[in-house]
Amino acid sequence: EVQLVESGGGLEKPGRSLRLSCEASGFTFGDYAMSWFRQAPGKGLEWVAFIRKKADGGTIDYAASVKGRFTISRDDSKSIAYLQMDSLKTEDTAVYYCVRDSGTYHYFDYWGQGTLVTVSS
Amino acid sequence: EIVMTQSPATLSVSPGERATLFCRASQSVRSNLAWYQQKPGQAPRLLIYGASTRATGIPARFSGSGSGTEFTLTISSLQSEDFAVYYCQQYNNWPLTFGGGTKVEIK
DSSP states (O other): OOEEEEEOOEEEOTTOOEEEEEEEESSOGGGSOEEEEEEOTTOOEEEEEEEOOGGGTOOEEEOTTTTTTEEEEEETTTTEEEEEEOSOOGGGOEEEEEEEEOSSSSOEEEEOOOEEEEEOO | OOOEEEEOSEEEEOTTSOEEEEEEESSOOTTOEEEEEEOTTSOOEEEEETTTEEOTTOOTTEEEEEETTEEEEEESSOOGGGOSEEEEEEOSSSSOEEOOOEEEEEO
């Protein structure tokens, strides 16, 4: 059974940093691209960051709203994806989801339950 | 950036009735469109990809159609568990973008 478990969320002040982790199980992690999405309270879904599998170069894409502040990475030996969030803003407050890419095309077949990040002074 | 627009924002339907949800893209996304269902307090669940292919385990009452800029999600006979918010997502271009969602509520 595919499982994605996020951790690392919490309350942080503007300008500070947080690192989210996503532990994956039930599939060969290194064979899949991974992504982070977020959902602000009462709002819709927003794609945040994407990292390809090593076989596809491991390249990365970011949403404009987080580019230069957030860093996605992966450790295939541990089956963990990370999202380093620096220079946090109040508008980064959201539930953050770790998500598995389906494969050839970028729709997403497995989602974690999410971790809440609250940025407030 | 491709803007995805969903309509209506809210759809009131009685159990057993048919629901039709719409999603429009600001430019062609070919058939690179997915639909997700999200219930309160839960993560989204993939329903449809490739505009019309049901994901694993999705009941046949869910169907998708369309290509280019106009897409439709139809739920043929609403069950109690189908009342939720539905999102479309295009994956033809970066950045990946979602529609604002359609809430299907009990009439």
